[in-house]
Amino acid sequence: MSAPDIHVSVKELRMLFPVKRGLRDRVLGVKQWVHAVDGVSLDLHRGECLALVGESGSGKTTLANCIAGSLVPVAGEIWLDDVMLARAGALTGPSARERARLVQVIFQDPTSALNRRLRVGSVLAEPFLVHKICNRAEATARVEALLARVGLPPETAEHYSHELNASQRQRVVIARALALEPRVLIADEPIAKLDVSMQGQILNLIDQLRRELDLSVIFITHDLSVVRQIATRVAVLYLGQLMELQETEAFFGSEGHPYSQALLRSTPRLRVTAEDGELHTIKGEIPSPIDVPPGCPFLSRCPEGDDDCGRTRPPLQARSAGGLVACFKRAAADLAATDGAATGSHG
């Protein structure tokens, strides 16, 4: 296997938010922090679609916002090729305008992401004009090209966003994100607010654009069925920590992290067979992100965890079958398997 071409690299990223405090805490000087992203390292390969999955509050969006430059991380670094985008407490490298041409975001709610006072044509022409890429006359042609790219007729430019349906609106948002020809596209639950009948179209569109334009895509979702459709790799976040990073096929097949398995078991399926029975639910409480436990964050809900898991945080380790996992049990099982194979061959 050739070494992957790393496009974006996130190193030990931490993002904390201060908790809104009452008068008592302020007087006493108690400071509390929500650990939204708690030491995450991961790479985005060039041209791949990396799915970020996890429950709400797991830090998916915060991580994406840090990469996009909407948030300044508390610790860690973000690199795009050989340019550092951010480090602890500061955005570095490119200016906001230059950054806009590197990374763009597709938002969850296309209604909120479009200014309803502007026609689609103005919305899409604005990036060209602000960045002085072309004049107003040439922008019209470019807007048409953008609309064609996302499968909308040129007349769409004359409409206001509220005259479009949700799928068309999301196409406009995607078109706007593509206007500056970014290299990295972050899609933050882009189909969560769409009807099921429209979700597929948008998924296919994003996939098609990734291939055609050689984009590196970070796709945030909590829907695992979507992951299988679109992602090349999957990163599982839990309580701001990376639990597993795996090729998509392997993720759905192998003995992954207990949390990943629990997620897979609790996902509703289209075809239900008799032995499927009731869907599993993940039992137990999620620890508070303000008071993160010292050991494995998933311990309180893990069916396999024991006291050892609660002492130290499991490191992210390479698995024998590929991928990374942060779990003592899986690491031990891998080790036993390779030992067994080794002794077997010798004996």
Added chain:
Amino acid sequence: MRTAAVLSALRRDPALAISAGLVVIFVIIAVFGPWIAPQDPNQINPGSNYLPPSGDFWFGTDRSGRDLFSRLIVGTRMALLGAFAVVVIDVGLGTVYGLIAGYIGGRVDNIMMRIGDILLSFPALIMGVLFVAIFGPGLIPVVVGLALVYMPTAARVVRSQARIQTKEQYVEAGRLLGYSPLRIALRHVLPNCLSQIIVQASIVLAYAVVDLAALSFLGLGVQPPTPDWGNMLAEAQKSMLLAPWLAIFPALAIIILVLAWNVFGARLRYHLDPTERR
């Protein structure tokens, strides 16, 4: 398409239609008053003072025998001109102030709004009196004083809407596309606050008419002999029992104008602000 929407709103909403009609009539009277008035408002008619309403003098005459109807008509200009001036200054300043506070948010917002609260704690009339004490009586100091007192209210309205809009994702999208804060504030946030600003303007106008009349009544605003509803009322006070029409007609004019603008403002808000509809 826009005109069609306005016409259908007027047809379906009689309160809007009637108040808008009155507003238009008042504006026409204010603009063309001197040509509409049957007599010269300042013409003294010796011997016909304190005449009750009649065919010659529809609303009667005052102490100097001047035609009250003509004075009321010509006085409309002062009432509306002053009030419009207050609105323009008030809403103009308030929009800039509120937009800055709402868009930047955080500590800046807090400090700016507390300063606004201090201004707001002055009663409008006291501020008017203060400005007259400093700059002397007349329409301009009174207008500026009132506009400053009303400004925080307009600022608050704009600020809260700007706050809401700034949380919308199109603002974040603009930042990520490298748009300048000024561009986002003026081209994206401000137009989305426009309906609130228009409504606020129509409400302030009604308040301004009343307060300007009150200050003229106290002799601080428009100075006699220029006809003005407030100073007409002040004169009428001296002969209330002898010639009650001198007080009744200017008072009616103020009431109708204020009511019309208030209803107009309320209906406008209903039609422009979708959250008002249930």
